[in-house]
Amino acid sequence: MKAEIISIGTELLLGEIADTNSAYLASQLPSLGIDLHFISTVGDNQQRLVGTLQQAWQRSDVIIATGGLGPTQDDITREAIAELFHEEITIDPDLVKKFEDLFKHYKIDMPRSNIKQAGVIPSAQIIPNPRGTAPGWWIERDNRILITMPGPPREMQLMWANELLPKLQQRMGGTVILSKTLKTFGLTEARVDESVSPFLSAANPTLATYAKVDGIHLRITSKAQTTKEAQRLIAQREVDIRAILDDHIWGADFDTLESIVGASLTAKGLTLASMESYTGGLLANIITNVAGSSSYFKGGLVAYSDETRAGFGLDAQLISRHGTISAEIAEAMATAAREKLGAAIGLGLTAATGPTEVEGKPIGTIFVGIDDGQRRQSFARNYPGNRLQVKQRAVTSALFELRRILL
Amino acid sequence: MKAEIISIGTELLLGEIADTNSAYLASQLPSLGIDLHFISTVGDNQQRLVGTLQQAWQRSDVIIATGGLGPTQDDITREAIAELFHEEITIDPDLVKKFEDLFKHYKIDMPRSNIKQAGVIPSAQIIPNPRGTAPGWWIERDNRILITMPGPPREMQLMWANELLPKLQQRMGGTVILSKTLKTFGLTEARVDESVSPFLSAANPTLATYAKVDGIHLRITSKAQTTKEAQRLIAQREVDIRAILDDHIWGADFDTLESIVGASLTAKGLTLASMESYTGGLLANIITNVAGSSSYFKGGLVAYSDETRAGFGLDAQLISRHGTISAEIAEAMATAAREKLGAAIGLGLTAATGPTEVEGKPIGTIFVGIDDGQRRQSFARNYPGNRLQVKQRAVTSALFELRRILL
Numbered sequence: 001m002k003a004e005i006i007s008i009g010t011e012l013l014l015g016e017i018a019d020t021n022s023a024y025l026a027s028q029l030p031s032l033g034i035d036l037h038f039i040s041t042v043g044d045n046q047q048r049l050v051g052t053l054q055q056a057w058q059r060s061d062v063i064i065a066t067g068g069l070g071p072t073q074d075d076i077t078r079e080a081i082a083e084l085f086h087e088e089i090t091i092d093p094d095l096v097k098k099f100e101d102l103f104k105h106y107k108i109d110m111p112r113s114n115i116k117q118a119g120v121i122p123s124a125q126i127i128p129n130p131r132g133t134a135p136g137w138w139i140e141r142d143n144r145i146l147i148t149m150p151g152p153p154r155e156m157q158l159m160w161a162n163e164l165l166p167k168l169q170q171r172m173g174g175t176v177i178l179s180k181t182l183k184t185f186g187l188t189e190a191r192v193d194e195s196v197s198p199f200l201s202a203a204n205p206t207l208a209t210y211a212k213v214d215g216i217h218l219r220i221t222s223k224a225q226t227t228k229e230a231q232r233l234i235a236q237r238e239v240d241i242r243a244i245l246d247d248h249i250w251g252a253d254f255d256t257l258e259s260i261v262g263a264s265l266t267a268k269g270l271t272l273a274s275m276e277s278y279t280g281g282l283l284a285n286i287i288t289n290v291a292g293s294s295s296y297f298k299g300g301l302v303a304y305s306d307e308t309r310a311g312f313g314l315d316a317q318l319i320s321r322h323g324t325i326s327a328e329i330a331e332a333m334a335t336a337a338r339e340k341l342g343a344a345i346g347l348g349l350t351a352a353t354g355p356t357e358v359e360g361k362p363i364g365t366i367f368v369g370i371d372d373g374q375r376r377q378s379f380a381r382n383y384p385g386n387r388l389q390v391k392q393r394a395v396t397s398a399l400f401e402l403r404r405i406l407l
Numbered sequence: 408m409k410a411e412i413i414s415i416g417t418e419l420l421l422g423e424i425a426d427t428n429s430a431y432l433a434s435q436l437p438s439l440g441i442d443l444h445f446i447s448t449v450g451d452n453q454q455r456l457v458g459t460l461q462q463a464w465q466r467s468d469v470i471i472a473t474g475g476l477g478p479t480q481d482d483i484t485r486e487a488i489a490e491l492f493h494e495e496i497t498i499d500p501d502l503v504k505k506f507e508d509l510f511k512h513y514k515i516d517m518p519r520s521n522i523k524q525a526g527v528i529p530s531a532q533i534i535p536n537p538r539g540t541a542p543g544w545w546i547e548r549d550n551r552i553l554i555t556m557p558g559p560p561r562e563m564q565l566m567w568a569n570e571l572l573p574k575l576q577q578r579m580g581g582t583v584i585l586s587k588t589l590k591t592f593g594l595t596e597a598r599v600d601e602s603v604s605p606f607l608s609a610a611n612p613t614l615a616t617y618a619k620v621d622g623i624h625l626r627i628t629s630k631a632q633t634t635k636e637a638q639r640l641i642a643q644r645e646v647d648i649r650a651i652l653d654d655h656i657w658g659a660d661f662d663t664l665e666s667i668v669g670a671s672l673t674a675k676g677l678t679l680a681s682m683e684s685y686t687g688g689l690l691a692n693i694i695t696n697v698a699g700s701s702s703y704f705k706g707g708l709v710a711y712s713d714e715t716r717a718g719f720g721l722d723a724q725l726i727s728r729h730g731t732i733s734a735e736i737a738e739a740m741a742t743a744a745r746e747k748l749g750a751a752i753g754l755g756l757t758a759a760t761g762p763t764e765v766e767g768k769p770i771g772t773i774f775v776g777i778d779d780g781q782r783r784q785s786f787a788r789n790y791p792g793n794r795l796q797v798k799q800r801a802v803t804s805a806l807f808e809l810r811r812i813l814l
Binding site: 013020025029279300303 | 420425432436615680686710711714718761762795
């Protein structure tokens with residue numbers, strides 16, 4: 001099946017917002033066995049929109065359009081599709097009723113303009129929108145499928161996951177496509193590619209690598225007649241990859257380093273405290289992005305000046321001997337955080353984030369210190385990048401090393 | 408002039424990377440007086456790419472293509488354009504020489520595949536690429552312009568700014584287009600739209616509003632025969648808008664709240680320290696995203712548990728009386744940060760970030776406390792949103808209020 005995505009909205013052509021919907025939908029299609037051939041972006045201009053829809057209807061089997069379903073005058077996707085199929089738009093009374101109830105619920109008078117969103121054509125099946133008033137359309141005719149969804153990502157993604165993805169899976173029939181993502185840290189993408197290269201050229205399961213802020217991700221995608229067989233193919237390939245990348249793999253699919261660290265602290269009934277210097281609070285911030293982190297994270301210290309370092313209990317002589325960016329200080333920070341904040345584990349992080357090198361340490365030099373009460377350890381790392389990238393990589397390194405120790 | 412952007416690369420159709428180039432280029436065109444009608448994304452398939460180029464060449468005056476200029480087999484943009492114009496690709500010896508010198512400089516043998524990137528057709532003028540080996544092309548014929556640039560954003564954006572933007576400005580001739588962005592905080596987009604509505608419908612200067620994480624931005628764009636006149640139009644409209652939005656406006660163009668706060672702390676020779684609770688370090692992190700912030704930011708305290716709050720000198724009785732999310736505690740946090748970390752100003756921030764309401768305070772309740780040694784003040788705010796949005800809004804509120812006091 002050849003697919004085409006059409007993104008509708010003048011704001012996209014003005015560069016006022018980036019088109020994240022197309023990337024999201026594009027990433028969903030391979031696992032359906034649908035080949036995406038084009039993404040077309042067009043503004044709120046009926047003539048150009050109809051032209052774009054006509055072209056798509058001629059050259060593609062599945063057309064997925066997002067945007068232009070709002071209540072205002074310049075939302076013309078419904079009108080353009082009606083023109084494409086020479087059909088009449090009529091107002092669906094059930095939808096109008098639904099809108100009225102919704103607005104009643106929020107105790108707001110329904111603007112008359114919303115009635116426009118209850119318009120539908122004979123060919124279109126209405127797709128409910130749990131997060132907004134603009135319903136989607138599913139149109140199936142001449143062995144082609146045309147789908148329309150609202151532009152706001154949170155409305156579009158839920159409608160896609162709940163309604164349209166299952167409908168398309170059913171229409172594609174037969175083959176089951178599954179995928180699993182393995183997440184690594186500490187290796188370059190080139191290095192990962194090299195070590196798994198025999199699998200990169202395999203047809204089933206396929207393997208692809210992606211460079212992300214938290215490391216290199218590997219996506220295994222298998223195709224089979226049954227779920228069981230598709231799962232078997234993935235499991236087998238996962239064993240191959242784990243044998244090669246071993247403890248560089250820290251998680252899978254929806255795992256984040258902070259959620260994994262949080263889960264194992266919770267499982268072990270341990271608490272954590274942090275002291276960081278040049279990362280300026282990013283470490284504590286990412287740890288506390290996890291809902292419920294208050295059950296294991298005691299707090300954090302951000303030492304951004306000599307006085308603060310002294311106030312936080314770091315020995316001035318130790319600093320003058322080794323510099324603030326050193327293994328010794330990273331360990332001292334871990335111990336001070338642990339003791340001052342009364343946690344089971346102290347995590348210390350210091351890094352040269354620029355703009356210039358500090359104490360002769362090049363930008364990107366990172367030291368992680370960990371004190372769990374029994375043992376003090378530190379790890380030295382170095383990553384290229386600008387100020388914000390080094391801050392991010394330093395925090396990822398700290399959480400990665402902490403995870404290793406918690407295992 | 409009608410323009411069209413063509414993004415080339417199968418990775419875009421697989422959703423492996425989002426197409427940020429198109430949004431960047433789209434945002435550049437309005438100030439040139441060029442109307443963007445379409446953005447087309449196509450994969451590394453010569454037939455479909457040539458078809459897309461043909462269509463663009465028929466319907467648009469300016470075509471800007473990015474991607475597909477790499478050294479590998481699947482980079483086919485040069486070949487597709489040669490096919491479009493029925494021209495022969497020949498290798499440019501000067502470019503080959505340049506490549507060889509470049510690789511020599513990095514002490515790497517030049518892969519033979521790179522020679523492909525020295526290919527050029529008679530119609531094309533070569534555009535240098537200071538950040539890579541793939542040069543761009545400028546093709547001007549039949550009253551149309553076709554531009555190709557490499558896909559990597561850092562290569563594309565520099566080539567655009569240095570070479571292509573000036574060339575296009577010259578070609579457009581005559582009219583000067585300037586724009587200025589004013590940044591506000593504390594008002595909803597609907598509210599801002601309402602209060603400046605007369606100007607939103609004006610033709611010159613135009614006015615547009617955008618909702619961003621740090622508030623609502625207003626972009627004024629003027630068109631005139633001379634720079635002086637264009638500047639006068641913007642200045643005049645800026646006066647109108649400032650008269651209405653007044654001290655909700657905190658900055659312009661490239662200002663960020665953290666850079667403005669940093670600049671005025673530096674100017675006044677003042678230092679800052681922070682204590683935050685449920686924002687978990689995001690406040691300190693954003694303050695320290697500014698290069699040079701170590702000259703005025705002493706450090707930060709992240710109080711994420713009762714023991715930590717006590718350890719940081721917050722009175723347990725005060726907490727039990729008012730709760731951790733209260734004006735009183737925000738002020739106490741400011742004072743404690745100021746005194747413990749020896750700064751001129753202490754900034755305290757506490758907010759209900761979810762997942763559930765805390766102490767009967769609904770998610771989105773924010774208290775900012777400021778103690779400058781003379782006076783303690785606090786501000787209560789409330790913003791909707793999920794955990795991460797509330798964290799972000801709370802930090803923006805804190806920096807916004809601090810800026811007001813520093814003025």
